[in-house]
Amino acid sequence: MKKQKVTPHVLPWLKSFLQAEFYNRCGNHHDNKCNFFCIECMKPICDSCDSKSKQHTGHVSLQVYKASRRTGIRNEIMKNYLNLGDIHPYKINSSPIVYIRPKKEEGVHKCSTESKYCSIECKVRAFSNTVYVIFFYFISFLLRINSLQ
Ligand SMILES: [Zn+2]
Ligand SMILES: [Zn+2]
Ligand SMILES: [Zn+2]
DSSP: OOOOOOOGGGOTTHHHHHHOOOSOBOSSOTTOBOOEEETTTTEEEOHHHHHTOGGGTTOOEEEEEEETTEEEEEHHHHTTTSOOTTBOOEEETTEEEEESSOOOOSSSOOOSSSSSBSSHHHHHHHHHHHHHHHHHHHHHHHHHHHHHO
16 A cells, blocks of 8 residues: 655654654664664664564664765655655766755855755755744644633
């Protein structure tokens, strides 16, 4: 079955994913670095957590990759969750990836490619500015109606 693409604010784990620090040592497997993200637990995990640990049985985890000192994820995987058409693709070992966060630069970040975002974070941030505002107004509207009853 084809997974449905949803708008970013509907993905409960996306915020944690964008903020996650990958390649830190795993708390349970000290020889491993965390290069997976468990979307159920919403945290970085290692290869052994992913494949052997009972804690994550049946959980969906996403593998990340490091390139040019940034962390990316394969388009092939991420496109199941987000529309990547407006994010600039890069390549690791000939497979297209998108970076999770923008390159750390001094001053204000500007996406280097004019028509596309340089990372998932940039897209989500741009999206959030419009949709989150509408979303939160909607929620506060609902709460207000509730409190009137
Ligand atoms: Zn582990
Ligand atoms: Zn898990
Ligand atoms: Zn950017």
